[in-house]
Amino acid sequence: MRMSQLAQEAGLPTATVKYYLREGLLHEGRLTSPTQAHYDETHVERLRLIRALVGPAGQSIASTRRILAAIADPPSELDLLGIAHDAVTPRYPAELPTDRARQVVEGLGWNSAHCAPSTLGALQEALDGLEAGGFELSDETLERYASAMMVVAADEIAEIPTDSAEAAARFVILGTVLVEPLLLALRRLAQQTASAQRFSGSRQSG
Amino acid sequence: MRMSQLAQEAGLPTATVKYYLREGLLHEGRLTSPTQAHYDETHVERLRLIRALVGPAGQSIASTRRILAAIADPPSELDLLGIAHDAVTPRYPAELPTDRARQVVEGLGWNSAHCAPSTLGALQEALDGLEAGGFELSDETLERYASAMMVVAADEIAEIPTDSAEAAARFVILGTVLVEPLLLALRRLAQQTASAQRFSGSRQSG
Structure with missing residues (x-):
């Protein structure tokens, strides 16, 4: 799906999704042309998790980044x-x-x-x-x-x-x-x- | 006691005490001259409570004001x-x-x-x-x-x-x-x- 549809699926403004991309909280999509990327279900799921962390759980962007990194590369x-x-x-x-x-x-x-x-x-x-x-x-x-x-x-x-x-x-x-x-x-x-x-x-x- | 001593007793910078006064979280002192006020133990205690609310309890200034008002004038x-x-x-x-x-x-x-x-x-x-x-x-x-x-x-x-x-x-x-x-x-x-x-x-x- 394209960025606009991703934003809609995740219930977020496009600008917010772009912000999470820039901040490295959301992984890049697959480039289908030099100016266009394709996103999938993993991006939707990740955005839902980010929303939960920065919303109800009250985490900062920096703390959310640490949390996501720890889940992706878990220690003991x-x-x-x-x-x-x-x-x-x-x-x-x-x-x-x-x-x-x-x-x-x-x-x-x-x-x-x-x-x-x-x-x-x-x-x-x-x-x-x-x-x-x-x-x-x-x-x-x-x-x-x-x-x-x-x-x-x-x-x-x-x-x-x-x-x-x-x-x-x-x-x-x-x-x-x-x-x-x-x-x-x-x-x-x-x-x-x-x-x-x-x-x-x-x-x-x- | 004077403002500087009050700040010291409460473990806060003078500027912070003045800020709480301006925001109406701390009650005014008793004026001893047109430019000088006297503070007592009730001010020290109040400042300790404000510190606890805005510190560990993570309350905003607006929320702290509501809390203090409710304590001073309690409903059922x-x-x-x-x-x-x-x-x-x-x-x-x-x-x-x-x-x-x-x-x-x-x-x-x-x-x-x-x-x-x-x-x-x-x-x-x-x-x-x-x-x-x-x-x-x-x-x-x-x-x-x-x-x-x-x-x-x-x-x-x-x-x-x-x-x-x-x-x-x-x-x-x-x-x-x-x-x-x-x-x-x-x-x-x-x-x-x-x-x-x-x-x-x-x-x-x-």
């Missing part, structure tokens, strides 16, 4: 998680002290030596944010959050496919960046549901 | 959740079709009539993103995520203080925007921990 399983997690937490400087984060992780019975520095940085920043906001979190609440997340994570890791490195990369990376917005939406909907039960009144409908 | 409990959730999901147009999101919510045994349209929009976008990325999520997995989030949410709602409207607003709003980064960091750390157990090898340290 352990490093995959590191790349997926670095993609979603790229902004923690190595010099950020993470003593409290390490302490929390060890307190949960997890081994902080298995944790990526950038993720420990993210935890530290979240804990600092709660403290700055005057939001006290008891150890009990923290453990409740952690065990809910471990229930989810243990199944996710058990399901990583091992038949091909590309399948594993796709699963881990997209499972990180695309599932995070889902989890947050579900938490908010669960809160709204629980709230309607506790403060039952005007909005109750049956 | 049910509306509080709506405001907190709208603050973190401000970008879903009302015309976005949310049929699939409603179907998922009802499938979980929750009542979609109790759910905020913006949150249903966020769920819909997350589901669309997963589909666009070719990431299939079984009903079983979706239920597992939802029940983990309900375990967390039910306790959170049960803990909303009812002694003062301001305390309730603070708890609900900050519990939404400041706890989300914590949950995501804990999920990633749980994945890294579970991954080290499944693919035990080079990084095992004891």
Whole structure:
């Protein structure tokens, strides 16, 4: 198909498709003449993935490029998680002290030596944010959050496919960046549901 | 204290403090002369809260203003959740079709009539993103995520203080925007921990 049809199939303006081509996020089409290229289903699929990453998952162009590169040329399983997690937490400087984060992780019975520095940085920043906001979190609440997340994570890791490195990369990376917005939406909907039960009144409908 | 000391106490450049004053996020100090104002602990605390909101919680200035206004002048409990959730999901147009999101919510045994349209929009976008990325999520997995989030949410709602409207607003709003980064960091750390157990090898340290 031609560029205009590709754009239509992917539900994007032609200018956006050209931008992704220039940025190297989308692979070149097959040249059918010096000024015309032919695109196929792989281009449509790739554009859908790019849309998902820069849209709901809120990834930058640079981060999307890293993610796509990691899927195309996957490292080992352990490093995959590191790349997926670095993609979603790229902004923690190595010099950020993470003593409290390490302490929390060890307190949960997890081994902080298995944790990526950038993720420990993210935890530290979240804990600092709660403290700055005057939001006290008891150890009990923290453990409740952690065990809910471990229930989810243990199944996710058990399901990583091992038949091909590309399948594993796709699963881990997209499972990180695309599932995070889902989890947050579900938490908010669960809160709204629980709230309607506790403060039952005007909005109750049956 | 004077502006320069306030900035130092809050760990912010003076220019940033002046910016928050101009934007109306920080309340004015008490004028001690036509050109000089006096600031107190309430200003320091407010600045710490603003830092947490625009930093780890990733809120925009406009969203931070809405959040601070809702804390200062709190609506009823049910509306509080709506405001907190709208603050973190401000970008879903009302015309976005949310049929699939409603179907998922009802499938979980929750009542979609109790759910905020913006949150249903966020769920819909997350589901669309997963589909666009070719990431299939079984009903079983979706239920597992939802029940983990309900375990967390039910306790959170049960803990909303009812002694003062301001305390309730603070708890609900900050519990939404400041706890989300914590949950995501804990999920990633749980994945890294579970991954080290499944693919035990080079990084095992004891």
